[in-house]
Amino acid sequence: MLSKNFKFSIPNVELGLLIVLLFGPNAFGQSQLDSLITTATRNNPEIQMVRYQSMAAHSRIDPAGQLPDPQLKVGAMNFPADFNFSSETMTMVPEFTLMEMFPWFGKLSAAADVEKYGYESSADRLASVTLDVVTNLKEVYGQTYSVEKSLQYLEYKRRLLQSVVKVAEQLFAVGQVPQQDVFRATAELTMVQSNIITMQGRLSELQAKLGAILGKNSSYSIQVDTLVLPNLGPLSTLESQLQRSNPDLRQVKNIERAAVAREVFAKRAAIPDFTAGVSYGFRDALMSNGMKAPNLMSVEVGVSLPIFFGAKQQKMIDEADYMQRAASQQYGTVSLALDSQLRSTYAGAAAQEKLIPLYSKELIPQYEATYNSSLSSYSVGKTTFAMLIDNLTTLINTKIEFVKIESQYFSASAEISKLVGEGSEDYRGVK
Numbered sequence: 001m002l003s004k005n006f007k008f009s010i011p012n013v014e015l016g017l018l019i020v021l022l023f024g025p026n027a028f029g030q031s032q033l034d035s036l037i038t039t040a041t042r043n044n045p046e047i048q049m050v051r052y053q054s055m056a057a058h059s060r061i062d063p064a065g066q067l068p069d070p071q072l073k074v075g076a077m078n079f080p081a082d083f084n085f086s087s088e089t090m091t092m093v094p095e096f097t098l099m100e101m102f103p104w105f106g107k108l109s110a111a112a113d114v115e116k117y118g119y120e121s122s123a124d125r126l127a128s129v130t131l132d133v134v135t136n137l138k139e140v141y142g143q144t145y146s147v148e149k150s151l152q153y154l155e156y157k158r159r160l161l162q163s164v165v166k167v168a169e170q171l172f173a174v175g176q177v178p179q180q181d182v183f184r185a186t187a188e189l190t191m192v193q194s195n196i197i198t199m200q201g202r203l204s205e206l207q208a209k210l211g212a213i214l215g216k217n218s219s220y221s222i223q224v225d226t227l228v229l230p231n232l233g234p235l236s237t238l239e240s241q242l243q244r245s246n247p248d249l250r251q252v253k254n255i256e257r258a259a260v261a262r263e264v265f266a267k268r269a270a271i272p273d274f275t276a277g278v279s280y281g282f283r284d285a286l287m288s289n290g291m292k293a294p295n296l297m298s299v300e301v302g303v304s305l306p307i308f309f310g311a312k313q314q315k316m317i318d319e320a321d322y323m324q325r326a327a328s329q330q331y332g333t334v335s336l337a338l339d340s341q342l343r344s345t346y347a348g349a350a351a352q353e354k355l356i357p358l359y360s361k362e363l364i365p366q367y368e369a370t371y372n373s374s375l376s377s378y379s380v381g382k383t384t385f386a387m388l389i390d391n392l393t394t395l396i397n398t399k400i401e402f403v404k405i406e407s408q409y410f411s412a413s414a415e416i417s418k419l420v421g422e423g424s425e426d427y428r429g430v431k
Helices: 027-043 045-059 107-173 179-213 235-245 247-269 313-379 385-419
Strands: 071-077 092-102 274-281 296-303
Touching: 027 045, 027 107, 045 107, 107 179, 107 247, 107 385, 179 385, 235 247, 235 313, 235 385, 247 313, 313 385
Parallel strands: none
Antiparallel strands: 071 092, 092 274, 274 296
């Protein structure tokens, strides 16, 4: 035990590093996150790839509803092997023919519907991929906050232990404390330094992930001072929003609509198409009266014959029907999976939401009071060194656990936002 005449002193290290973080909106932190989201949605290569695919799908809508290109033919008509232009009055050189195919009524609109719903599906995929990237970004952002705050707490503990080690060595030198106090303080200091190295490595990993999400070829460093923690809201409201706005569900629904349109198109494809053409031929021969033979023109109309209906058009109809049924079943499967994921994520987030005030208002203040009391008691020899170190370790670990819970809650909230399709309409590409 220490002599009551010995005064234990520790350098002034502000406990402000350990103040519990407030949960209210932080304008700077929120604007930083918004800026990162804007950069990611603009530069992330995966989003760019899917955006171009969606633009390509949109470009296919108008062409699908247009008539086929007309055909222009140039030829010669009615000439024998030994003909000459002056004697063969029926020979036409050159003859120009213009042909156009007219699909049956509604066939072109059905083809355009297939491409339209295909585009809608690709736009929903773009929204889904973008939300995935934004959610990953938020998770990295929250984890960065947790690691940076943990490093601050560990640095506080390291500086405090460095002072404790010096004091313990001085006390041991004059026989005031046993040598095991020096060993314990040194071991604790080594452990903290090891934890700091681990946390610094984790921070470097997060910076590398953030750089990749932002579409950069290098790590990207940010400083996150606080997190804006949203309220969860009622589960029933979130479930309704999921069914209404989740882009994965909308994508499956549009795939089903495209299959319906494809079936309509396949049925109309079995109906004959019409072909119309007009020809104009030039004649250079002279008639018996010596006058030049007049030029001739002709008109023709044709119709396609679906003689291979059983092997061709019917198979297309069957395929579209099966695709529609598959999409219908897929919708139910995806809906159940997403709703289950929402309930599971919500349950975890709700538990973390309850832990946050428990830590900030009860556990941390209690551990701070316990540590401060043991610090005062140790300085006058009323408690052991081991008890002081244990109380300090408990306080620091609790604060690190607290910011970890905040980060987990933030990530869970981001996952819930993705599941309910929050902001998905803004990410759907071409309007």
